[in-house]
Amino acid sequence: MTESLERLVASVRETGEWYRLAAALPYFRFLDVQIEEGEFGLITIMPANDKLIGNPFLPAIHGGVVGAFLESAAIIQLLATHETESIPKIVNLSVDYLRSAKPVETYAQAVIAKPGRRVANVRVEAWQGRRDKPVAAAHAHFLLR
Amino acid sequence: MSTGNRVPFDPEAITLVVQRGIPHCGVIGIEVKDVDKTGVTMVLPYREDLVGDPRSGVLHGGAITTLIDSVSGVSVYVGLGAFAAIATLDLRIDYLRPATPHIDLLARAECYKVTRQIAFVRAIAHHGDVNDPVAHSVSTFMIDSSETKPLAAIVAEELEAERKRSGK
Numbered sequence: 001m002t003e004s005l006e007r008l009v010a011s012v013r014e015t016g017e018w019y020r021l022a023a024a025l026p027y028f029r030f031l032d033v034q035i036e037e038g039e040f041g042l043i044t045i046m047p048a049n050d051k052l053i054g055n056p057f058l059p060a061i062h063g064g065v066v067g068a069f070l071e072s073a074a075i076i077q078l079l080a081t082h083e084t085e086s087i088p089k090i091v092n093l094s095v096d097y098l099r100s101a102k103p104v105e106t107y108a109q110a111v112i113a114k115p116g117r118r119v120a121n122v123r124v125e126a127w128q129g130r131r132d133k134p135v136a137a138a139h140a141h142f143l144l145r
Numbered sequence: 146m147s148t149g150n151r152v153p154f155d156p157e158a159i160t161l162v163v164q165r166g167i168p169h170c171g172v173i174g175i176e177v178k179d180v181d182k183t184g185v186t187m188v189l190p191y192r193e194d195l196v197g198d199p200r201s202g203v204l205h206g207g208a209i210t211t212l213i214d215s216v217s218g219v220s221v222y223v224g225l226g227a228f229a230a231i232a233t234l235d236l237r238i239d240y241l242r243p244a245t246p247h248i249d250l251l252a253r254a255e256c257y258k259v260t261r262q263i264a265f266v267r268a269i270a271h272h273g274d275v276n277d278p279v280a281h282s283v284s285t286f287m288i289d290s291s292e293t294k295p296l297a298a299i300v301a302e303e304l305e306a307e308r309k310r311s312g313k
Binding site for chain 2: 097
């Protein structure tokens with residue numbers, strides 16, 4: 001990387017060029033994560049991709065990938081809201097799988113339920129098509145420093 | 146829910162079930178390492194493209210989640226003694242320490258309780274010593290979650306057909 005992550009995060013907050021953050025992290029690139037500013041905060045998007053399929057017979061996105069995507073949305077929200085300057089470390093994650101995730105574009109929005117000096121609690125929901133029919137929901141703790 | 150779509154468990158078929166039935170595992174290099182009477186171990190070789198923090202080179206938690214979800218699901222077949230359609234209901238993971246960069250990550254899962262409809266699983270991700278875990282997880286799975294044929298059954302049938310063709 002040519003630029004330190006802290007500097008990148010600070011600059012992206014100013015400019016809103018979220019794609020630069022998504023491009024800086026290998027696993028975000030692997031998921032091809034896109035970040036957009038929605039009406040009520042950032043929306044993280046995971047485009048459809050055959051390499052994410054966990055069950056070709058349904059077909060469905062791998063449950064682990066859904067969990068990874070929820071975690072990614074939480075990390076992005078924490079970086080965006082100044083909770084942390086470096087990549088927060090995940091402490092634990094609990095995912096409820098509500099519906100089978102079809103191999104289509106998937107969205108997620110994270111809410112920081114409890115910001116903290118050292119630990120944050122984040123809730124995340126992922127959906128496809130209809131927002132009121134989430135495919136998965138998670139809550140997670142992150143160590144901020 | 147009908148249990149008619151279950152087929153008897155065959156440890157020999159597991160590798161093929163994962164290869165053909167869970168394509169994403171193949172994409173990121175997850176393989177079955179060991180199957181015994183009580184559980185399953187899978188391995189995720191270290192990969193640069195799964196890194197979550199480029200400064201430390203530590204894998205993204207999501208890669209560990211995927212390894213644990215995969216091995217936990219497959220361990221349900223062992224606990225059930227059958228291949229059946231299953232779906233993850235929930236998965237909780239404690240990330241106990243960062244995975245060490247540049248070495249294989251293993252995960253062992255045991256399905257410790259099966260009821261008529263639900264399977265309960267615990268799993269540990271580690272670097273070779275289960276007593277020095279990277280992550281610990283508990284999860285639950287719905288059994289016979291779909292009316293469609295379980296993917297493992299489809300693969301088991303393919304395997305049987307191949308055996309017949311090769312005259313074994």
